[in-house]
Amino acid sequence: MKALLIRDLMLAIRAGGGFGLGLAFFLIVTVLVPFGVGPQTELLSRIAPGILWIGALLACLLSLDRILALDWEDGSLDLLATAPLPMEGIVSIKALAHWITTGLPLVLAAPVLGVLLSLPVPAYQWVVISLAVGTPALSVIGTFGAALTVGLKRGGLLMSLLVLPLYVPTLIFGAEVARRGAEGLTVQTPLLLLAGISFGVIALLPFASAAVLRINLR
Amino acid sequence: MVLTVRDLAVTRGGLAILEGVSFDLSAGEALVLRGPNGIGKTTLLRSVAGLQPPEGGTVTRAEDQIAYAAHSNGLKAMLSVTENLKFWASVFGLSDIEPALEAFDLKELRNRMAGTLSAGQKRRLGLARLMVTGRPIWVLDEPTVSLDVASVALFAEAVRRHLQGGGSALMATHIDLGLDEARVLDLTPFKAAPRTRQMDEAFL
Numbered sequence: 001m002k003a004l005l006i007r008d009l010m011l012a013i014r015a016g017g018g019f020g021l022g023l024a025f026f027l028i029v030t031v032l033v034p035f036g037v038g039p040q041t042e043l044l045s046r047i048a049p050g051i052l053w054i055g056a057l058l059a060c061l062l063s064l065d066r067i068l069a070l071d072w073e074d075g076s077l078d079l080l081a082t083a084p085l086p087m088e089g090i091v092s093i094k095a096l097a098h099w100i101t102t103g104l105p106l107v108l109a110a111p112v113l114g115v116l117l118s119l120p121v122p123a124y125q126w127v128v129i130s131l132a133v134g135t136p137a138l139s140v141i142g143t144f145g146a147a148l149t150v151g152l153k154r155g156g157l158l159m160s161l162l163v164l165p166l167y168v169p170t171l172i173f174g175a176e177v178a179r180r181g182a183e184g185l186t187v188q189t190p191l192l193l194l195a196g197i198s199f200g201v202i203a204l205l206p207f208a209s210a211a212v213l214r215i216n217l218r
Numbered sequence: 219m220v221l222t223v224r225d226l227a228v229t230r231g232g233l234a235i236l237e238g239v240s241f242d243l244s245a246g247e248a249l250v251l252r253g254p255n256g257i258g259k260t261t262l263l264r265s266v267a268g269l270q271p272p273e274g275g276t277v278t279r280a281e282d283q284i285a286y287a288a289h290s291n292g293l294k295a296m297l298s299v300t301e302n303l304k305f306w307a308s309v310f311g312l313s314d315i316e317p318a319l320e321a322f323d324l325k326e327l328r329n330r331m332a333g334t335l336s337a338g339q340k341r342r343l344g345l346a347r348l349m350v351t352g353r354p355i356w357v358l359d360e361p362t363v364s365l366d367v368a369s370v371a372l373f374a375e376a377v378r379r380h381l382q383g384g385g386s387a388l389m390a391t392h393i394d395l396g397l398d399e400a401r402v403l404d405l406t407p408f409k410a411a412p413r414t415r416q417m418d419e420a421f422l
Binding site: 003004010014015075076080081083084085217218 | 286288309311
């Protein structure tokens with residue numbers, strides 16, 4: 001399992017890997033939004049937490065179909081299925097690798113890019129915390145979507161349609177944490193719900209992903 | 219018997235293609251599957267490897283005994299030859315890749331990226347992967363595709379050593395490997411009678 005994680009991280013960093021794709025998209029969104037909204041600092045700082053969350057979510061979505069499709073195309077998914085690794089472990093590691101290469105950079109980049117959106121000062125820590133708590137859920141749910149559509153031609157479109165509704169609760173509570181943090185309100189309830197979603201999907205979805213992956217490999 | 223197949227029936231794309239296939243494989247033995255294109259060699263091998271549930275019949279084997287090699291090699295273009303092999307070795311809990319590199323004449327290519335290898339060299343690397351699994355039953359689907367005569371000889375030698383070491387091999391191939399000890403099973407007589415299956419799979 002460690003070998004699989006190291007391999008996935010190595011592949012992501014090497015030329016042609018997925019590392020930086022999500023980050024670049026996130027950067028583009030947050031740089032362009034101020035131009036689109038115009039010179040209204042007050043409006044911008046009000047929508048900043050939401051924009052950061054939507055940007056992070058779409059950036060995650062962008063790289064989802066690479067999670068399993070690449071391994072399926074070159075046949076390594078078949079070989080991994082016959083290896084002594086449990087399928088649940090394989091999909092969990094894949095999700096973890098996706099989070100490390102996509103989610104984690106977004107969390108780290110968010111405070112820097114928050115400056116561009118004139119994010120209110122008290123919101124910085126809550127944006128970072130909410131993204132740190134919420135993005136693992138995005139990766140795990142995304143892996144489930146990728147497992148559902150692996151092997152389908154043009155599966156990326158179908159996967160986006162399947163995954164986006166599942167992302168909505170995470171987005172609502174994540175953005176709510178950041179928004180309440182920005183206004184200096186208490187964030188406990190949405191933060192607990194966000195953490196609940198993350199832990200819930202981390203605990204349950206790998207089993208679902210493994211089951212659909214087994215069916216898809218037939 | 220390390221592998222016993224009884225009355226196996228397999229389907230591809232919802233159509234029954236083979237039925238009533240039975241054979242045994244014991245340690246030190248090789249079985250070569252023959253048959254025209256589309257007869258179901260690949261599907262049969264996938265069923266034996268456990269990737270696809272059989273439509274009928276049984277495949278009896280011990281758990282975690284099979285090393286499967288498909289048409290595609292499962293190589294990562296951006297990893298070097300050594301890194302590719304090391305990865306599969308550690309997945310299977312082994313670490314020594316030198317004998318595998320040696321057996322398939324890959325030592326000089328060890329630091330090259332797998333993406334820059336020729337088709338035959340990739341195939342050799344894909345077959346070298348079998349040796350780092352440490353598993354006794356090799357299930358091979360057209361192992362000699364894009365190999366030249368010298369490489370086929372290397373492969374036959376590797377199989378022979380594997381058999382001598384108590385392993386066994388089940389392979390689908392059209393060319394003669396020069397393995398005298400290999401039995402041949404022609405799948406043509408097991409072709410399933412044409413019929414449509416109850417199409418309920420999509421709803422399950």
